[in-house]
Amino acid sequence: MSFEQLDQHVIVQGLCVRCGLCVGVCPVLALGFNDDGYPQLIGKCTGCEFCNSCCPGGDVDFPALSRRVYGVDYDPLSLQGYVENMYVAYPGDSAVREAGASGGLVTGLLLYLLAKKKIDGAVVAGMDPEKPYCTKGVLATTAEEIIAAARSKYSVTPSMDVLQLLRRSKGRFAVVGLPCQIQGLRKLEKVDSGLSAKIYCLFGLYCHCNLERNAPKEAIEVKGIDLADVARFDFRGGAWPGRFQVTKKDGAVISLYSINPTTVLNVLFRLYGAKRCFLCVDALAEYADLSFGDFWAHDYTGILAEMERCTLVSQRTQTGASLLQEAVADGAIILQRLPEERASKRILNMARGKKQKAWAQLISRAGDNEAIPRYHFDIPEPSSKAKRCLFMYFFYSLLRGIRLRKFILKIFFSPVGGVIDYLNLRRKRWFCNYHGN
């Protein structure tokens, strides 16, 4: 199987997740990216099959992965996948906590592993120095580089191309990735044991959707900022929980909007959500050693209500359990167990919504004879709400023309956005049942 076949069966069919793994594993460096982050041939393909065999875009055998990684059967109805323990946690160093997107736990654990010499570096996501509003994969080998790459990058980042550097480096590394990337890395274990043996642990991020690569650029343009003046772009800049923020070359720092960041992100996901994400059935990085997400203390009562600015972590493997245990014993992190009955309703709602909507999309596409990824389990019947969402996707797709989507962003960045945001927050308080758990 050559890259040409990957192109025909996955990329042309709209199934590529843009994880970057094919570029990262190609032994003859024959692949690169186009501007949208899709892989393309830049050299001579030898037909070695590495790219096809690791690709999570067209085929992920969830039942086989569950048996191999955890020794359990895959349950498509399980919202979280196999989890041994859930925690709410943060790093002991308050500067690291501040540097992170939610509680800075991912960064804190990477720094801990580096200091303990258990890893020689980590595959993370950073910003492109040439185009500071574009993301890219980074191999961070120093504490400074790990901290510089902290916080979430909410646009497609094919960061697994960095595996090329791992192949040529000595030592062991942590890899941070989205659910699709973690699935590909699990496939890699069967394909290239030499390369995968260099990976010490897999850190997955919860992910309900990702944005197209042009989203930050257009948001900056809508705000009337010249792209040439941009020195730095942050998806979660400024005070926690953070907003899209530009630092200009003259030092001026500009927040692109002042309203609730979740409202804006929800609008952005409708206008710029990567279409392949709508076919993904893994919300919580189900095959990572540890998976991480936002913890919102204001949804809770009691001691958990005091744990604002923390990271929620799902511990899935023994590797993950030992790492957390050692980091706690050494005082590097502070951990609070989250009993099952107090699981985050917000996260479970997110996972349920993502899975249900993906099932509806998969069934609909299959009915229309469009290509769908093979997940090796029978797709369950989606809820009627998820089916209704199919119509909403069609509606949102009508809003995705460049002029209309920029116009809608402009409204949300203006005072009118504040009014819509206020009403939306009220609606959530009244109708979304995740507060007070």
Ligand SMILES: Cc1cc2nc3c(=O)[nH]c(=O)nc-3n(C[C@H](O)[C@H](O)[C@H](O)COP(=O)(O)OP(=O)(O)OC[C@H]3O[C@@H](n4cnc5c(N)ncnc54)[C@H](O)[C@@H]3O)c2cc1C
């Ligand atoms: C696209 C996306 C969607 C998400 N959706 C949700 C959600 O719906 N609900 C939820 O609870 N949490 C979601 N998260 C996770 C959340 O934003 C935080 O990343 C998580 O809570 C960890 O926080 P932290 O402070 O511990 O991480 P930090 O200490 O800030 O470290 C984050 C690490 O992740 C790396 N990283 C950032 N972006 C990417 C990326 N795109 N690809 C690969 N690596 C990356 C960084 O380089 C850094 O090493 C999402 C993250 C992303 C990137």
